[in-house]
Amino acid sequence: MGLFRSTVGKLVSGLRKTREGTGVAITTILSGKPLSKQLLRDLEKAMIQADIGIKTAIELRKDIEAGWERGEIDNGDQALEMLKEQLAAYFPAEDRSLRMAEPGSGPTVILVCGINGAGKTTSIAKICKSLRDEGKSVLLGACDTFRAAAVEQLEVWSGRLGVEVVKGQQGGDPAAVAFDATQAAIARKVDILILDTAGRLHTQSHLMDQLAKIRRVVQKQLPDAPHEVLLVIDATTGQNGVNQAREFAQSTDVTGIFLSKLDGSARGGIVIAIRELLNLPVKFIGVGETPDDVEPFEPGRFVEAMFEA
Amino acid sequence: MLGNLSEKFENALRHLSGKSEISENNVREAMDDVRTALLEADVHYEVADSFCEQVLEQATGEKVLKAVEPGQQMIKIVNDELIRLLGGDEALAAANEQGDGYVPGQASAGSELLFVSPGPTVIMMCGLQGSGKTTTCGKLAGHFKKRGKKVMLCAADLQRPAAVTQLQVLADQVDREVEGPAGAGVSFYGEPEKCAEYGKAVGVAVEVCKNALKQAKQDGVDVLILDTAGRLHINDDLMGELRRVNAALSPHNILLVIDAMTGQDAVNSAKAFNDQLELDGVVLTKFDSDTRGGAALTVRQVTGKPIKYIGTGEHMDAIEPFHPARIAGRILGMGDIVSLVEKAQEQVSEEEAAALQEKMAQGKMTMDDFLSQLKKLRKMGSMKSILGMMPGIGKALKDLPIEEKQIDQTEAIIQSMTRAERNDVDLLDNSRRRRIAKGAGQDAKAVSQLVKGFEMVSVMGQQMSGMGMLGRMKSMAGMGSAEMAAMAQGAAQPGRLKGSSKQSQKNKRKFKQRRGKRR
Numbered sequence: 113m114g115l116f117r118s119t120v121g122k123l124v125s126g127l128r129k130t131r132e133g134t135g136v137a138i139t140t141i142l143s144g145k146p147l148s149k150q151l152l153r154d155l156e157k158a159m160i161q162a163d164i165g166i167k168t169a170i171e172l173r174k175d176i177e178a179g180w181e182r183g184e185i186d187n188g189d190q191a192l193e194m195l196k197e198q199l200a201a202y203f204p205a206e207d208r209s210l211r212m213a214e215p216g217s218g219p220t221v222i223l224v225c226g227i228n229g230a231g232k233t234t235s236i237a238k239i240c241k242s243l244r245d246e247g248k249s250v251l252l253g254a255c256d257t258f259r260a261a262a263v264e265q266l267e268v269w270s271g272r273l274g275v276e277v278v279k280g281q282q283g284g285d286p287a288a289v290a291f292d293a294t295q296a297a298i299a300r301k302v303d304i305l306i307l308d309t310a311g312r313l314h315t316q317s318h319l320m321d322q323l324a325k326i327r328r329v330v331q332k333q334l335p336d337a338p339h340e341v342l343l344v345i346d347a348t349t350g351q352n353g354v355n356q357a358r359e360f361a362q363s364t365d366v367t368g369i370f371l372s373k374l375d376g377s378a379r380g381g382i383v384i385a386i387r388e389l390l391n392l393p394v395k396f397i398g399v400g401e402t403p404d405d406v407e408p409f410e411p412g413r414f415v416e417a418m419f420e421a
Numbered sequence: 422m423l424g425n426l427s428e429k430f431e432n433a434l435r436h437l438s439g440k441s442e443i444s445e446n447n448v449r450e451a452m453d454d455v456r457t458a459l460l461e462a463d464v465h466y467e468v469a470d471s472f473c474e475q476v477l478e479q480a481t482g483e484k485v486l487k488a489v490e491p492g493q494q495m496i497k498i499v500n501d502e503l504i505r506l507l508g509g510d511e512a513l514a515a516a517n518e519q520g521d522g523y524v525p526g527q528a529s530a531g532s533e534l535l536f537v538s539p540g541p542t543v544i545m546m547c548g549l550q551g552s553g554k555t556t557t558c559g560k561l562a563g564h565f566k567k568r569g570k571k572v573m574l575c576a577a578d579l580q581r582p583a584a585v586t587q588l589q590v591l592a593d594q595v596d597r598e599v600e601g602p603a604g605a606g607v608s609f610y611g612e613p614e615k616c617a618e619y620g621k622a623v624g625v626a627v628e629v630c631k632n633a634l635k636q637a638k639q640d641g642v643d644v645l646i647l648d649t650a651g652r653l654h655i656n657d658d659l660m661g662e663l664r665r666v667n668a669a670l671s672p673h674n675i676l677l678v679i680d681a682m683t684g685q686d687a688v689n690s691a692k693a694f695n696d697q698l699e700l701d702g703v704v705l706t707k708f709d710s711d712t713r714g715g716a717a718l719t720v721r722q723v724t725g726k727p728i729k730y731i732g733t734g735e736h737m738d739a740i741e742p743f744h745p746a747r748i749a750g751r752i753l754g755m756g757d758i759v760s761l762v763e764k765a766q767e768q769v770s771e772e773e774a775a776a777l778q779e780k781m782a783q784g785k786m787t788m789d790d791f792l793s794q795l796k797k798l799r800k801m802g803s804m805k806s807i808l809g810m811m812p813g814i815g816k817a818l819k820d821l822p823i824e825e826k827q828i829d830q831t832e833a834i835i836q837s838m839t840r841a842e843r844n845d846v847d848l849l850d851n852s853r854r855r856r857i858a859k860g861a862g863q864d865a866k867a868v869s870q871l872v873k874g875f876e877m878v879s880v881m882g883q884q885m886s887g888m889g890m891l892g893r894m895k896s897m898a899g900m901g902s903a904e905m906a907a908m909a910q911g912a913a914q915p916g917r918l919k920g921s922s923k924q925s926q927k928n929k930r931k932f933k934q935r936r937g938k939r940r
Binding site for chain 2: 160161163165166167227230231261262264267268314346353355375377379381401402
């Protein structure tokens with residue numbers, strides 16, 4: 113047992129470092145220091161801790177190491193700058209605004225999906241608010257007929273934001289609600305229809321099929337719809353986020369990511385792994401609980417924040 | 422569950438387990454792979470590093486390098502460390518006491534919560550937004566109701582729109598649907614009029630919780646569960662509210678609810694909640710996803726607090742106590758027979774099982790029995806999740822397309838048979854088979870395949886019924902994983918069973934001979 117005790121002691125002291133160390137910004141570690149193997153390892157560690165993923169982190173570290181060997185950089189600050197440039201390059205300049213329907217072709221439909229607890233409803237409130245602020249008329253469709261009080265949750269938001277909700281029976285077919293909502297959106301000539309769906313784990317194929325059905329139902333009425341399919345991903349998500357994105361993209365042709373809960377201490381690096389594998393753009397970031405707490409995704413700032421304290 | 426991590430470990434350890442001699446370099450290489458596997462599974466960087474260091478230290482000692490089967494020895498060390506990491510020394514001691522430590526699932530169940538008498542025992546749930554607190558509250562209420570407790574759910578989340586309503590609906594639902602002994606029940610306490618927009622009702626929850634406790638005492642409630650609002654660990658105001666609830670009610674159990682898909686940040690949130698509230702335990706939710714579940718290791722390490730429960734689905738009964746040895750076994754691809762047996766026991770009573778066993782021994786199993794077994798099997802979870810618990814099968818199963826729909830088709834075929842046909846499959850001539858196929862919307866071949874599969878299962882049943890439970894397990898374990906996978910696929914797709922009816926005749930004869938010998 114003596115052996116056990118000593119190893120446990122070591123683990124605890126190792127973790128004490130974790131507990132105290134996680135708040136230290138990589139910038140302070142790197143700043144003003146000559147580049148060394150150790151600094152590069154710290155850089156890799158910072159990337160892994162941002163959930164970028166170990167493979168990408170190692171690749172990026174190697175790139176920087178190569179730059180160092182070529183003599184292009186020789187200190188920590190330059191290494192960090194180089195890293196930030198590389199990361200920002202994952203998100204080249206592109207149109208990150210919402211895709212809208214052609215003028216005169218009826219309402220724009222935005223389908224919002226994601227796993228349980230990702231923050232779909234709150235994110236919808238945010239999108240809704242910013243569209244309302246632009247003077248657009250918005251209708252909400254409450255397609256989460258499964259979770260207790262999900263419809264009520266959306267209704268509270270609709271009341272606060274002054275928009276209407278189309279809803280169905282608790283436990284009813286969400287595709288039927290999507291149908292009704294689309295009909296209503298066409299009849300009322302609203303600019304935008306946002307469909308809220310039930311949270312579902314990407315591993316449950318029948319629920320993913322259901323999502324595909326919602327999409328088909330909408331498409332039948334408006335051939336170009338849904339114009340935008342937003343996948344909400346929680347910034348605290350680890351490497352599983354890639355699986356989520358892959359499965360949702362497969363069943364509903366996701367057009368963009370809403371990265372929620374970026375106001376915590378999580379860095380949201382998973383979107384880089386997602387970008388690398390699936391080429392999905394991040395369109396918005398959620399940074400708080402109120403409907404105003406939404407920002408368009410800006411790669412430079414996002415990467416900057418990734419390495420701040 | 423955790424399937425991916427298992428696979429990574431298997432790959433890392435496979436090239437070790439085959440070698441008769443292990444050098445320090447071999448071990449280092451394998452541990453590098455293990456480290457990568459852990460990081461890909463979202464285990465925190467430092468936790469993964471110290472884990473590997475420790476395993477290395479033990480593995481490079483004389484003991485392993487000169488052991489008869491160094492690969493096995495190595496796996497044992499990794500497994501022991503994993504159990505310790507997940508459940509602490511007690512879990513490891515328990516696992517070792519009951520065997521050689523790496524037999525999966527033999528550790529005692531993780532200790533459940535602390536209950537006080539007289540009640541109410543107060544449980545406070547806390548966590549980040551969207552981690553699954555409210556759903557977990559409902560599940561726990563049902564879990565306790567089953568065990569005879571009178572439970573009250575208190576809606577202390579006055580921030581998220583309709584959170585109060587959600588909890589109320591769940592309380593009603595659980596009270597209605599979950600059966601419990603007389604006196605057990607689930608009630609609800611809430612003050613919806615105090616709800617306000619985000620940030621405007623901070624602190625109100627303290628009063629609501631106090632009132633709930635008063636009410637709970639009046640009603641003679643055994644367990645009071647407080648569903649607090651989701652909050653960021655870096656939000657001082659909201660964390661302050663939790664501290665005040667803590668001070669006012671001194672909950673007996675404070676549980677942190679964490680999403681099993683959480684990445685590296687699990688370290689920060691778990692630490693912050695633990696520092697401010699002195700947690701008693703952790704609940705890991707959404708464990709039924711394909712997450713590698715590294716957060717479990719991280720959270721346990723950084724808080725030092727036990728993981729009490731895991732959430733495994735959206736339904737109110739999808740909650741299980743956390744078993745470190747079982748999860749470690751699963752991570753190492755050694756399966757989880759105990760959980761499987763437990764799940765089966767939930768579906769089949771002992772009398773039912775005995776009656777069926779008797780029938781099987783006499784070769785009298787009917788299609789109806791087969792159908793009811795199939796239905797019960799389905800209630801235990803998806804085919805993949807069930808088979809994933811079987812030792813050694815995880816890997817073989819990975820590439821098999823097991824379609825739940827095929828079980829539907831099998832059900833349809835059986836339901837298209839007449840009662841007489843279900844009782845005696847020998848009646849099924851070609852004409853009947855065609856009729857059944859038509860009724861089930863499939864071709865006659867599918868019917869024949871099912872009949873073949875059924876015959877094989879009933880012969881196997883006869884053979885197995887001669888053995889005790891242990892013998893049965895052994896005979897299953899004796900099967901290669903390919904055979905297991907074939908069997909698994911057979912269950913979903915009767916047509917692909919390997920045993921032809923000729924074979925089953927042979928088996929029947931063998932079986933008769935064996936029985937004869939025994940007498």
